[in-house]
Amino acid sequence: MNLSAPRSATRERTSTETDVRVHLTLDGQGKTDIKTGFGLLDHMLTLTAFWGGMDLQLVCEGDMNVDAHHTAEDVGLTLGHALADALGDKAGIARVGHARVPMDEALAEVTLDLSGRPWLVWRGDDLLPPVLAGEEKDLWREFYKALVSGARCNLHVDFLYGKNGHHLLESAAKGLGLALAQAICRHGTTVRSTKGGLD
Numbered sequence: 001m002n003l004s005a006p007r008s009a010t011r012e013r014t015s016t017e018t019d020v021r022v023h024l025t026l027d028g029q030g031k032t033d034i035k036t037g038f039g040l041l042d043h044m045l046t047l048t049a050f051w052g053g054m055d056l057q058l059v060c061e062g063d064m065n066v067d068a069h070h071t072a073e074d075v076g077l078t079l080g081h082a083l084a085d086a087l088g089d090k091a092g093i094a095r096v097g098h099a100r101v102p103m104d105e106a107l108a109e110v111t112l113d114l115s116g117r118p119w120l121v122w123r124g125d126d127l128l129p130p131v132l133a134g135e136e137k138d139l140w141r142e143f144y145k146a147l148v149s150g151a152r153c154n155l156h157v158d159f160l161y162g163k164n165g166h167h168l169l170e171s172a173a174k175g176l177g178l179a180l181a182q183a184i185c186r187h188g189t190t191v192r193s194t195k196g197g198l199d
Contacts, residue, residue, distance in 0.1 A: 007184075009085035013078040017070040018062040024082040026184050028055030036060040036075055038068040040133040040166075041143070044173040045075075051177030052184075068135045072143040080150020083180075090114060092189050097182030099175040106162025110175030113154040114183050120148045124159030132165045140169060 007026040014020075030050035034042045037060060049056040058079065062071035087093065097112045108124075122144065128137040148155050157176075162168045 007086045007088070009082045011078050011082040011085065013074055013081075015074070018060055018074040020060045020062075020074050020078040021058070022075075022078050022082045023057040024079070024086055025055040026083075026086050028053060031055045033057045034059075036071055037062055037064045038071055038133075038135075040135075040169075041068065041072055041075065044169055045079075047170060047173040048177040048180070051174045052180040054177075054180070067139075069139055069142065072135075072139050073146045076143040076146030077150040080147040080152075083151045083153075087114065087184065090116075092186040094183055094185045094187055097179035097184075099178035099182075100160075101171045101175040101178065103162075103167040103171040103174070104164070106164060106167035106171050107160045108162075108168060108171035108175050109156075109158040109160055110172060110179045111156040111158075112176070112179040112183050114151070115154050116152050117154055118148045118152045119154045120145050121156040121158075123157070127159045127162055127165075127168055129165045132169070137165070 008024060010023045012021050030053050032046045032049045034045050034056060036042050036058065045056065045058065058075065060071050060075050062074065064071060093114065095114050100107060100109045122141050125137060125141065130137055144155065144157060157172050159168050159172065
């Protein structure tokens, strides 16, 4: 394994609902160029990449005339696939990460395991208002669910307290970036699993 090799991946997904193109560099500088057609999603993806120290170029042309559901779901899935591709066999990575991030009155906790076993735990979303930026709050669970499916990771997102929906989502987005930065950090050359591999 070449530890100096850049860890990056490009993924595309095209359907009758969306056309998504992603280029992700794990060992980046937090630089982004994101255009999904849904401003709040752009903002949250920018935060995750910045706090994770990753470079992310992402464009989605989706059926926003319907709503943002297909866009959020397909962006999450394609980004997850790019993350999995960039990690390769995951040799040498820490694998797990955790962060608690405040945003004014709000606090969210994110815990991550790049285990190869997709599972999302999404708690405390009763704190979110029913609608954020014109979309139902369930859209955010679907985004993270799709991300987990594509990346094949175990992700726990806990909204602990807060009043402002934007602040709560921002806490989680930053927390995801910080948790990813920990989990993808290289500590050696072997896969961190007593099974000998992650799938």
